[in-house]
Amino acid sequence: MKAERWDDWMVGELRALDAAGLTRRLRPMASADGRTVVTGGKLVLSAAGNGYLGLAHDPEVLAAARTALETSGASSQASRLVAGDHPLHHALEHECAELVGLPCALAAGSGYLANVGLLRVLGRDATILSDERNHASIVDGCRAAGARAVRRYRHGDAAEADRLLEETAREGGRALLVTESLFSVDGDLAPLAELGRSCAAHGALFVVDEAHGLGVAGATGRGGLEEAGRPGGADAVVGTLGKALGGYGAFVACSPELRALLVTRLRTTVYSTALPPAVLGGCLAAVRRLRRDPALVQRLQANARALRARLAAAGFRIPGEAWSPIVPVVLGDNRDTLAAAARLLEAGVLVAALRPPTVPEGTARLRLSVSAAHTAEDVETIAAAVIRCVPGRRGA
Ligand SMILES: Cc1ncc(COP(=O)(O)O)c(C=O)c1O
Secondary structure, eight states, rough: OOOOOOHHHHHHHHHHHHTTTTTOOOOEEOSSSSEEEEHHHHHHHEEOOOOTTOOOOHHHHHHHHHHHHHOSSSOOOOOOIIOOOOHHHHHHHHHHHHHOOOEEEEEOOOOHHHHHHHHHHHHHHHEEEETOOOOHHHHHHHHHOOOOOOEETTOOHHHHHHHHHHHHHHSSEEEEEEHHHHHHHHOBBBBBBHHHHHHHHHEEEEEEEEETTTTSSSSSSHHHHTTTTTTTTEEEEEEEEETTTTTOOEEEEEHHHHHHHHHHHHHHHHSSSSOOOOHHHHHHHHHHHHOOOOOHHHHHHHHHHHHHHHHHHHTTTSSSSSTTEEEEEEEEEEEHHHHHHHHHTTTTEHHHEETTEEETTTTTTEEEETTTTSSSSHHHHHHHHHHSSSTOOOHH
């Protein structure tokens, strides 16, 4: 048989993506303030980012990043275990562990790397229970783990998770359950209290990805576990630094034993250059700012409530928590979603158009997001543009 030509294969793949309305395109953009971006030569309001607290442009954060850059250089130049263990790592880890209420933490290169690496460390020969809508980084971690079994439970279904945990406990061996806290594309909170209780009852490790919960959920922004009345109530919390905290990177907060294991075995950190000093310095300032100033979280949640209320009053059915700044407008069809996002951009508002495999087939959606940096007027502009540009479609 003749070998298939690689360029024929690539063209075929691209054609198939295009036919399904699934092609993704990069769009250069820059932001000077966290609420607007310049793209295609035009200044537009952004309702697309994950910088929920507007900290990427906070003067304190910028000053701390600048100081670290100037005193320690532009790169860590090695993995932490080799020559890249800057003292700022330790200060940041201490602050992150206190933020989520666990004994200690280990920094990681990104949330994606933290999830994949952590599940590889914990999952080998174990049974992993995973919410069916968990983020791609968790799915990839489950695939890479070498687990005995990966069992997906229905989204947010604590009763099904409990049943599977019970079954797994009867079979013996180690089990862990992993869930996002505030779901990144649905804006709803996992039933963390129930899941935590089930894990404790069946001796399973409870792993919570607070990527979109930190700085967002709970009265003081400590995350979904705080909102669920169980701050610190997980065995491991993955937190990202590139979303509400306005920097880059991530951490795994956990027990001293798990941290010690991760220092040796977290391959995505062991075999990767450490976060650069400027990022560490900026993130440290951001976490301190969040811990000192819960008013930021209140402003964010007020903006989220206002956007949701305005859209609901116009007849949109928006899933998710009333305080959640992730505001999904589910349209279903891939091309309709792209067209609606294009109309919104034309009207001066940038939103994300999410299609499969990011979301399940037939549930393509606009994902709007607000931040504490948005003014009340910005929120009104976003809502009015959505109401104007998504005619006749009223969400899921
Ligand atoms: C739930 C969830 N976990 C992890 C990640 C990955 O985090 P990072 O962007 O830091 O790689 C994301 C990013 O979108 C996410 O939504």
